Amino acid sequence: MPYPLSPSAVDALRDGTPGARSTTHFNHAGSSLPSAATLAAIHAHLLREASLGPMEAGATSVEQTERARTLAAKLFNAQSDEIALTTGNSPGWGAAFAALEPWRAGQRILVARHEWGGNLATMRHIAQRAGATIEAIPSDATGRVDPDALEAMLDERVRLIALTWLPANGGLINPAAAIGQIARRHRIPYFIDAAQAVGQLPVDVAELGCDVLAGAGRKALRGPRGTGLLYVRRDFLPQLMPAFVDTYSAPLDAKGEPVLRDDAARFESSEASMALRCGLANALHEALEIDIDNIRARIDQIACNLRAQLAELPGVSVLDQGTERSGLVSFNVAGLDALSVRRTLAAQGITIGSNGVPYTPFDMTSRGLTQIARASVSYLTTDAEIDKLLAAIRTLAY
Numbered sequence: 001m002p003y004p005l006s007p008s009a010v011d012a013l014r015d016g017t018p019g020a021r022s023t024t025h026f027n028h029a030g031s032s033l034p035s036a037a038t039l040a041a042i043h044a045h046l047l048r049e050a051s052l053g054p055m056e057a058g059a060t061s062v063e064q065t066e067r068a069r070t071l072a073a074k075l076f077n078a079q080s081d082e083i084a085l086t087t088g089n090s091p092g093w094g095a096a097f098a099a100l101e102p103w104r105a106g107q108r109i110l111v112a113r114h115e116w117g118g119n120l121a122t123m124r125h126i127a128q129r130a131g132a133t134i135e136a137i138p139s140d141a142t143g144r145v146d147p148d149a150l151e152a153m154l155d156e157r158v159r160l161i162a163l164t165w166l167p168a169n170g171g172l173i174n175p176a177a178a179i180g181q182i183a184r185r186h187r188i189p190y191f192i193d194a195a196q197a198v199g200q201l202p203v204d205v206a207e208l209g210c211d212v213l214a215g216a217g218r219k220a221l222r223g224p225r226g227t228g229l230l231y232v233r234r235d236f237l238p239q240l241m242p243a244f245v246d247t248y249s250a251p252l253d254a255k256g257e258p259v260l261r262d263d264a265a266r267f268e269s270s271e272a273s274m275a276l277r278c279g280l281a282n283a284l285h286e287a288l289e290i291d292i293d294n295i296r297a298r299i300d301q302i303a304c305n306l307r308a309q310l311a312e313l314p315g316v317s318v319l320d321q322g323t324e325r326s327g328l329v330s331f332n333v334a335g336l337d338a339l340s341v342r343r344t345l346a347a348q349g350i351t352i353g354s355n356g357v358p359y360t361p362f363d364m365t366s367r368g369l370t371q372i373a374r375a376s377v378s379y380l381t382t383d384a385e386i387d388k389l390l391a392a393i394r395t396l397a398y
């Protein structure tokens, strides 16, 4: 594949994506458009299950499960035994959090302001109920989490640092590796929510210095809905005791006792959608083939272009903070709420997202925001699609 992705390469990738013909999609941060080959992989397995019997189709399931695991390990610069296949970002992140030793009163969790609301809900549900506190690390002047401010907050009561690398409500990219260096130096467990990063940015768990990293299959990776990836650093795994186990995650030993698996698959169960795993394996294969650096370069170029042109429109405020930015472009249109912007565009066949406070409560509240519209791009996005989006927003803004 040439670098950067050439227009003809993008055309070919769009030709292999049914949704690229039927919708103008600017909600890749919500869920992207799977390729025809990914859909075919899912479909083929459903047909195998239908003709052989779902359990009898198992040999292919095992092969495709291990293929997905191996490819995910390659994508993250990890080992296969450090990867669990999950059903989404929150199921993986939440299962790892719930597997930590019980929380005690006075213990502290430090999060960036951009932490995903679902992770905060889990922290409140488990740790805050036990008397632990959840504290936001200050951001620097650009809005990114401030590593120096984190270092100044540390004491012996800090039990976890949690970072949402790319927030759900803006294009900012947090300095995840700099936070990882501090976590490593102070030997504090470090969880990264990489829901928006996987498939869009290079993810190197060694460089990030994280103990746990969760990702979603359906976003930039273009995998099927209902899939996710969980990385657990091998040395950290013994500190995680899953809240429940089954015959797969804890098979019986010779004495009939359940023995917890010694790999990250202790977070998997025997029952899963094998068809979706086949689709996930294909999406991982495609991302690695196209090459994440190529993907990152093209997304960055498209998002910069969209951001610059949106900012020129009267009545439109682009809200993205940070210095290095992702494919998510957040904005508001004066006099209109984000949901009605989304609905009006949807009526014209253009899909964007809109968020309220709950997805990123600390960040929205601290910036005095109650809602944002978000147009998120992929390497599939074309100039013609951007022109269509801008023309539609231009008529709204008057």
Ligand SMILES: Cc1ncc(COP(=O)(O)O)c(C=O)c1O
Pocket (backbone or CB within 6 Å): 029, 030, 087, 088, 089, 090, 091, 116, 118, 164, 166, 167, 168, 193, 195, 196, 216, 228
């Ligand atoms: C940053 C972030 N974390 C977590 C999630 C939740 O992912 P899932 O729905 O796969 O649990 C999202 C979803 O948009 C997200 O943007």
